[in-house]
Amino acid sequence: MNPLDAPQDRRTALTWLIRGFLSLWALGAAALGAAFLKAPESERRGEQGRVRCGSLSTLPVGDARLVRHGAQPLFVVRTSATEVVALSAVCTHMRCIIEWNRDTRTFLCPCHAGAFDRSGNVLSGPPKRALAQYPAEIRADEIVVRT
């Protein structure tokens, strides 16, 4: 016996079952559309060169923090209570990643002992150019650097 010719009540149930099954298409499309239209979190978008570098208050005055940013990491140096300098952490000699020395308040490159001061100027060693500097802003206690 053809289930589609079944008595009325079973047929109604089956009809609704089939309708539900088919309407999954519409539901799926709607769910997909809604998921698509939900914008991604604002951290992920606008990678047009804005890097978040952590909070200002947790960085002591005169200290520096390394911020990972792909193959061009940077240091943010807190020069005063309200000012921050953002420097490239890539040595201008042979592109090793430099390190911050908290005691001497200078940067040292582990590869050929290039030394830079807090503003990125070369103190000694083979590097000939100062570290690249980026504009940095403080917004609501967060340091934001534009690369």
Add this chain to the structure above:
Amino acid sequence: MMRRLLDWLEARFNLTEMFSLLTSFGLFPAEVDSRRPVREALDEALRAPLPSYARWPRILGVLSFILFGFVALTGLLLMFYYQPTASDAFASVTMIVRDVNFGWFVHQTHRWGAQVLLVILILRLLRFFFQGLYAPPREAIWVVAVLALLVAAHADLTGRLLPWDARGYWTTVRAMELVSLLPGLGPLCAALAGGTDLDSLVLTRFYVLHTTILPVLLFVLFYLHFSSVRRVGLSALPEPGRSGRAALKVQVYNLLILTVVIFGGLITLASLLPEPFGVPADPFATPPGARPPWYLWAAHGLVESFPALVPRPLRGLFLEAILAATILLPFLDRASGRSARGRQMVTAAGAAALLIGLILAVVGYRLEGGP
């Protein structure tokens, strides 16, 4: 309950007029009288035998419209995130494909849908040609079909530039080089595009063309096609048409099955063959193998196959002549349908042209160093 809702709406809107939009685009195979309430009009329409659009090979027309709708819908979704300037386009597409939920899915189905649409439009043209379906009074259908293919190809071309990735950028450069060879049309296209150097201005124009002007044109062409079909009738009735609701149901189910299968095909293509993510466009670095899009390979091969003494504008003129001949085919071939012999000759010529076109496409592909 549905009935009461319908009655309520009927008293306030001309529902039949709205329904006749479906007819206008081939989704409903009969004309409805918009002066009558919708249910009456439908009953009357269904009393006569329904021509069946929704069977092979006539289904290519409705199929292309459904695909167009699908591509337009995914394109609309993409418009929510895309930014049409040279500095932001690539980053916005990166975001779509990487960060937005199902972004890669919408992007790939949009792209594959466009390619399948172009293939369907080409198949339609081939069918029209080999079955001689351009004899009077069907000339308009042929012309509209050719124009639809051209507009769809332009839409695909403008779309390729939008991600501002290296491959898309250089594909567009090659295509523009080819188009600029056409005397008259070439400079016109260049002027419309905003110049021959692809920069942010051109990108924005391509965006406007791709999202607004060309889809509207295509929409209008679809309407003209179905309008003409309604006037001149379907080319042949394979079987006596059924009438009544049952016949409609058969058509609707045909369309649904078709839509579902096409959708499945697109999703498969999008999942199994996604286009690998590219690098940003660099106007000063040409990636190896930068060639025009696939539908231009034959033209590309043709243009480069001329002996060197033929000046390039002349080659462009030749290309333009072929284009004109294609559009004006019904007016050039007056003998079609009149004699079997004439028909045979035209078919043979067409087959030969197709073969030559395929060979030229291979030549065109290999110009930039193919396998």
Add this chain to the structure above:
Amino acid sequence: MIATPVLLLALVAAGPGPMPGQAPRSAEMCGVCHSEVRVTFEASVHAVEGIRCSSCHGGDPSATTVAAAHRGDFRGVPRRRDTPALCASCHADIARMRPYNLPTDQLALYQTSRHGRRLAEGDDRVAVCTDCHGAHDIRRRSDPQSRVFPANIPATCARCHADAALMARYGLKASAFDDYSKSVHGKAFLVKGDRSAPECTRCHGSHGATPPGVGDVDKVCGQCHATTRAFFVQGPHMAAMQAAGLPECASCHDHHQVQAAGPALLDTACLKCHDQDSDQVRLAQTFKTLFAGAAEEIDKARALVDQAAAVPFYVEDYRARLEEARTSLTESYPAMHALEVTPVRDLTAQARGIAREVESEVEAKLKGLGWRRVGLLVFWFYLLLTVAVLARFRRRAAQEPR
């Protein structure tokens, strides 16, 4: 010397003796006969500072005949062995040189150099001031046309030191310039224009030119390669090489033809002194294995990251971590010079560890893509079911009577 008729040129004699900055140019007649030399000289730095022909050559610059000009304290062309003293008569005078802020120790340094000592022994084929600085064409060191402009120094030294016949007299090879041009220092300096790379004078000195001896080589190289030197000094090679009279860095890395050092050097350099199956060579192989292992791991991770980027996935953090791994590996190369396995093992293990972490995370992400296939399969199942249902409905509708 052909006596040229006197032309009505505005030449005024300079005062007697070298008094810079005072004599008007028109006081001289020397250029009437020595016209090419005069043209060259006028373009040099000495002419700008008012040194005249008579300052070095003596004679009477206002005379109009050869005999009158070449009279008195006329010295003619100074002899090579007198040249250093002649130049030093101004350039070692502190009072004279102070306005120019030029050093005054050149003569003292020169006298300690090999060139100076041999000159004192009577050999005047060695370099004197004019060989490097020129005579009439002396320019400031900062002038790119100067022979002692940094970019031109290797060519200046090569004028003698690439002359095989001349060098053979002293038992020296003439290959230094060639070797240097092929070296990593030479390519950086001469081809890339990298001024932080050394040229001849950076290692040999300029006026006090002496090749660094055993016990000093490591100091010379260590001026730039400070980290490497710090490790080398801790290791056993330092003392052993000094005792054996072997030049420290140059023993493995060569003097002039220094190539970019890589793990491949460990295969060849150690065998110069050690036996094939000695502990030392085994240690070298251990280092090589550690380096190669870390480098391989980083490359593998990088390839995976590129693959993920093509999907695309967000890979900036992974790239950052691989940079850290690369830095650790780069730090391990100087550490090797202490010939202790532990620091090298630690650094390369650090590099490998980071690379492995990145690899496993990226692999997990790429595997996640496999879920798309599963989803596709489920979807097709659903789709076929839908088509079956629709087809059933269609058939039923088609069977209905018209």
